Amino acid sequence: MSGTLNKVMLIGHLGDEVKMHYFEGGGCVGRFPLATNETYVSKQTNERVTNTEWHNIVVRNKAAEICEKYLSKGDRIYVEGRLKTRKWQDDSGNERYSTEIQCTDFTFLTTKKESEGQASNKMDPKKSIDNQQMANEPIGEEDDDLPF
Amino acid sequence: MSGTLNKVMLIGHLGDEVKMHYFEGGGCVGRFPLATNETYVSKQTNERVTNTEWHNIVVRNKAAEICEKYLSKGDRIYVEGRLKTRKWQDDSGNERYSTEIQCTDFTFLTTKKESEGQASNKMDPKKSIDNQQMANEPIGEEDDDLPF
Amino acid sequence: MSGTLNKVMLIGHLGDEVKMHYFEGGGCVGRFPLATNETYVSKQTNERVTNTEWHNIVVRNKAAEICEKYLSKGDRIYVEGRLKTRKWQDDSGNERYSTEIQCTDFTFLTTKKESEGQASNKMDPKKSIDNQQMANEPIGEEDDDLPF
Amino acid sequence: MSGTLNKVMLIGHLGDEVKMHYFEGGGCVGRFPLATNETYVSKQTNERVTNTEWHNIVVRNKAAEICEKYLSKGDRIYVEGRLKTRKWQDDSGNERYSTEIQCTDFTFLTTKKESEGQASNKMDPKKSIDNQQMANEPIGEEDDDLPF
DNA sequence: TTTT
DNA sequence: TTTT
Numbered sequence: 001m002s003g004t005l006n007k008v009m010l011i012g013h014l015g016d017e018v019k020m021h022y023f024e025g026g027g028c029v030g031r032f033p034l035a036t037n038e039t040y041v042s043k044q045t046n047e048r049v050t051n052t053e054w055h056n057i058v059v060r061n062k063a064a065e066i067c068e069k070y071l072s073k074g075d076r077i078y079v080e081g082r083l084k085t086r087k088w089q090d091d092s093g094n095e096r097y098s099t100e101i102q103c104t105d106f107t108f109l110t111t112k113k114e115s116e117g118q119a120s121n122k123m124d125p126k127k128s129i130d131n132q133q134m135a136n137e138p139i140g141e142e143d144d145d146l147p148f
Numbered sequence: 149m150s151g152t153l154n155k156v157m158l159i160g161h162l163g164d165e166v167k168m169h170y171f172e173g174g175g176c177v178g179r180f181p182l183a184t185n186e187t188y189v190s191k192q193t194n195e196r197v198t199n200t201e202w203h204n205i206v207v208r209n210k211a212a213e214i215c216e217k218y219l220s221k222g223d224r225i226y227v228e229g230r231l232k233t234r235k236w237q238d239d240s241g242n243e244r245y246s247t248e249i250q251c252t253d254f255t256f257l258t259t260k261k262e263s264e265g266q267a268s269n270k271m272d273p274k275k276s277i278d279n280q281q282m283a284n285e286p287i288g289e290e291d292d293d294l295p296f
Numbered sequence: 297m298s299g300t301l302n303k304v305m306l307i308g309h310l311g312d313e314v315k316m317h318y319f320e321g322g323g324c325v326g327r328f329p330l331a332t333n334e335t336y337v338s339k340q341t342n343e344r345v346t347n348t349e350w351h352n353i354v355v356r357n358k359a360a361e362i363c364e365k366y367l368s369k370g371d372r373i374y375v376e377g378r379l380k381t382r383k384w385q386d387d388s389g390n391e392r393y394s395t396e397i398q399c400t401d402f403t404f405l406t407t408k409k410e411s412e413g414q415a416s417n418k419m420d421p422k423k424s425i426d427n428q429q430m431a432n433e434p435i436g437e438e439d440d441d442l443p444f
Numbered sequence: 445m446s447g448t449l450n451k452v453m454l455i456g457h458l459g460d461e462v463k464m465h466y467f468e469g470g471g472c473v474g475r476f477p478l479a480t481n482e483t484y485v486s487k488q489t490n491e492r493v494t495n496t497e498w499h500n501i502v503v504r505n506k507a508a509e510i511c512e513k514y515l516s517k518g519d520r521i522y523v524e525g526r527l528k529t530r531k532w533q534d535d536s537g538n539e540r541y542s543t544e545i546q547c548t549d550f551t552f553l554t555t556k557k558e559s560e561g562q563a564s565n566k567m568d569p570k571k572s573i574d575n576q577q578m579a580n581e582p583i584g585e586e587d588d589d590l591p592f
Numbered sequence: 593t594t595t596t
Numbered sequence: 597t598t599t600t
Binding site for chain 5: 012013014015016033034035036037039050052054073074075076
Binding site for chain 1: 298299300301302303304305306307308309331332333334335346349350351372374378379380381386388390392393394395
């Protein structure tokens with residue numbers, strides 16, 4: 001309906017472990033920072049400069065559990081998702097904004113023994129459906145009544 | 149699992165109407181050609197050259213029905229999908245190959261009265277699920293037993 | 297080198313006019329807010345809910361001038377770019393973060409007379425090069441000495 | 445100008461070595477097959493099925509030379525490009541079509557000693573520019589007069 | 593806080 | 597013809 005598109009595609013490395021948060025209703029959310037790098041040659045100094053960009057990845061439910069189980073700090077992953085900027089209040093009552101990538105799909109790019117045969121949510125349509133849904137409900141709601 | 153990605157993103161115009169094909173089991177598939185243009189300045193002649201590229205779009209089930217209902221020749225659409233090369237035999241028995249875009253998502257970019265409030269499959273998660281499934285089964289199978 | 301990817305693809309509508317800022321060295325930057333919508337059916341209320349997400353688009357140099365010339369509030373555009381989170385200080389000296397989309401490519405999706413034949417930066421490779429460069433230098437530097 | 449988009453994004457493994465072809469004017473083109481996999485559970489048999497899709501990747505000039513130098517059969521790579529269907533004649537004079545991905549950007553995802561610090565065309569804007577140009581000229585023309 |  |  002909306003005629004719009006909101007898509008982010010990242011390949012990067014986890015800067016930390018996946019941090020899980022479980023909701024009362026049974027849903028859960030995982031979060032982890034993802035680093036991407038950009039390298040260019042400065043025109044001023046003629047030196048190579050590397051900038052690291054950090055992205056806040058948010059994964060939900062089944063997908064979050066898979067990420068927690070198979071991903072570790074340093075691992076490389078492909079993440080697809082949507083941009084979402086959350087509003088929150090700091091301790092002084094100021095409005096703050098935080099931009100997150102709500103993950104809708106991912107593929108593990110680091111090969112690890114334990115993750116063999118399990119590294120992607122693409123192998124099971126149900127997991128993809130979870131991911132799809134994940135992006136359709138604001139974080140904070142419980143996703144406890146999955147229809148399958 | 150596979151650690152691979154197969155994604156196509158197109159914005160283009162329909163070169164023809166959506167052609168539907170219905171399977172016995174109740175599934176269906178819609179096909180239409182999509183044109184994208186590329187313009188560049190030839191280094192030889194210094195003239196602007198426009199090339200049109202034609203893409204074979206394949207949509208399935210609910211998504212196909214929505215496309216047939218709301219899309220017409222000339223309409224602009226955003227299509228997301230996967231590349232798939234089909235093998236077939238021509239009349240002389242020669243092996244032929246045809247590359248298609250198996251649509252997994254789309255957004256209408258032409259505003260038409262009839263399609264108002266309905267132009268995208270993104271408004272209804274179920275339709276997205278259909279699309280998701282669509283890409284998980286080879287064309288030719290019937291998708292008659294949707295689990296929802 | 298880095299083996300990473302940082303890509304954003306948006307189709308949305310301008311929430312305001314393009315605001316230009318010119319640097320002393322001759323470079324310039326344009327900024328505008330872009331709205332994307334997401335619609336879903338709430339599981340709690342069974343009602344359709346529409347959320348609007350706002351994105352801060354940043355365009356540079358030639359590309360910025362093209363955007364300023366041909367884009368107006370309400371226009372639809374496809375934007376491709378990279379995510380970049382800037383750190384700044386508010387009046388109280390607090391660290392604040394703002395996430396922007398550094399535009400590397402775009403295509404106008406609204407047809408307007410004035411923009412006919414000019415609506416995209418894709419028609420002129422040089423403009424693409426500018427865009428490409430744009431993403432390689434931090435905002436704040438002047439891009440006045442293009443090497444071609 | 446055209447208001448269209450033609451983008452392919454793949455992560456896959458090389459099925460063979462990069463095959464180079466040098467033009468008289470000094471330009472060159474590299475080609476290699478790239479495999480992506482899709483896995484799903486068949487609704488008929490309830491078994492997991494894996495399909496491999498093969499993509500014809502075409503890279504040009506500097507980018508082709510980098511690929512030839514650092515990529516080998518089996519390596520994983522991210523490829524971004526445009527779809528292009530070429531028309532050719534088989535021995536019987538029949539019209540045939542072959543769809544290729546004209547590579548505009550890539551990132552190596554396999555870590556190999558030899559490729560350290562060199563694995564992507566993203567580290568040098570000039571190489572990106574070559575890639576950008578690459579897609580602006582039909583294959584078959586010689587790119588012998590690069591302006592940088 | 594990642595990686596090369 | 598790749599990979600897991």
